Amino acid sequence: MTATYRDIKSDILGKITRGEWTPGSLIPGELELAETYGSARATVNRAMRELAEEGIIERKRKSGSRVRLTPLRQARFDIPVIRREIEEQGRAYRYALVRSEVVEAPEWLRARLALQPGAQVRHLICLHLADGTPWQHEDRWINLALLPQALDADFSASGPTEWLMSQIPFSAVEISISATAADASLAAHLDCAPGEPLLMTERSTRWNDQMVTYVRLIHRPGHRMTTRY
């Protein structure tokens, strides 16, 4: 019958959304709240900590907790494993390897991955399809200095993403989203008009301060990433 940290959390959130505690105002201290809710301070602490993580309130030692003036909105998108994303829609997933080569890293990639001049990379272009229609275009570069196994790996049957997940642990990732226009090759692969606006996700994966792989994922025309909270 006693208050759970969830109860406390939603009660506080209620007070904020109902306007009882206005943005910028100071929230009672943990000790006081623990008393009013009849719980331990640790329980109040957890409730408040989670609210802070969610960007609702701001906490500082000595000064106390206050309602954020600008509720820091953050969107969390799941980066799905593409095979699963498609199969969960009840559609048939198909993978196709468009191109595979081992080359010296071009200038722009060297800059991005901080590679030595002359470094070898494996470059792959793949297509992911749902019920036969193109879903995503994958342009993948793998650092062979760090992942020599990638030289012999066979990507004709399944994509490099799944292979990579079994090969490397990761330590840091940078994701970036932007819009780009379809060039001739993209248009052909994604079955759309040249110049069509497309959503692009770029991802660099790092391990111990070394870049392992860089991928440019171009989504099918009209694709949208959605999240709710």
Add this chain to the structure above:
Amino acid sequence: MTATYRDIKSDILGKITRGEWTPGSLIPGELELAETYGSARATVNRAMRELAEEGIIERKRKSGSRVRLTPLRQARFDIPVIRREIEEQGRAYRYALVRSEVVEAPEWLRARLALQPGAQVRHLICLHLADGTPWQHEDRWINLALLPQALDADFSASGPTEWLMSQIPFSAVEISISATAADASLAAHLDCAPGEPLLMTERSTRWNDQMVTYVRLIHRPGHRMTTRY
């Protein structure tokens, strides 16, 4: 000198990224870990809980915790308050109201906001500029049935986003990102070529199952949303 939950967390993460504990494998139980680290179970619990939140491991009662086979990657983007985003770059923020009208909600908006036929909405088009160059185009619709104050509010000096934050508490938000092409009007406002691919963020804000506002934010050409982890 004793292990903190952070120590434990990073040690476990290390074991996973180094491959000592492989994807799918079972992690020792909290009690056992507490013993090996010489800490209380609650401390181990916090470490493990956070790892689970971050999608590194998967926990189930009775079965125990195991390393996720597909490390659920999720990207978290901060949705900045635009004024601040620009000012933090040391650039001058400027706001301009392009258009303001009160109209009957068009069909597509009614469908999206679940409005009654004939419902009145306030429609605003604004521009946010950094050092005089266009940064973001805001196309905002406000439900007047829910927010009648919006009828009289003056948006000529500052944007509706900041006004709204002071007016409504929020309860649920849906954010969606996609790519779109610049039409003639967008091209003129954002100072780019028609047809140029642009990143678009759409946001619907709800309060108590009623749609309060819908906004379509079009970012300047070349804009990218980035996150790291």
Add this chain to the structure above:
DNA sequence: ATGGTTTTCAAGTCCAGACAAAAAGGCAGG
């Protein structure tokens, strides 16, 4: 075998108390 019931185990939560660490505010000396 089959389906329902009980056991058992691991995670989930809570508590009361303790100490640590950050930071604001006050105080003293220059």
Add this chain to the structure above:
DNA sequence: CCTGCCTTTTTGTCTGGACTTGAAAACCAT
């Protein structure tokens, strides 16, 4: 007035103990 030190307040974390809950597994009767 400024500077550095000390005190106090508040959050941050840890402990060792307890009870709760969900789900797998074992048991039992059909």
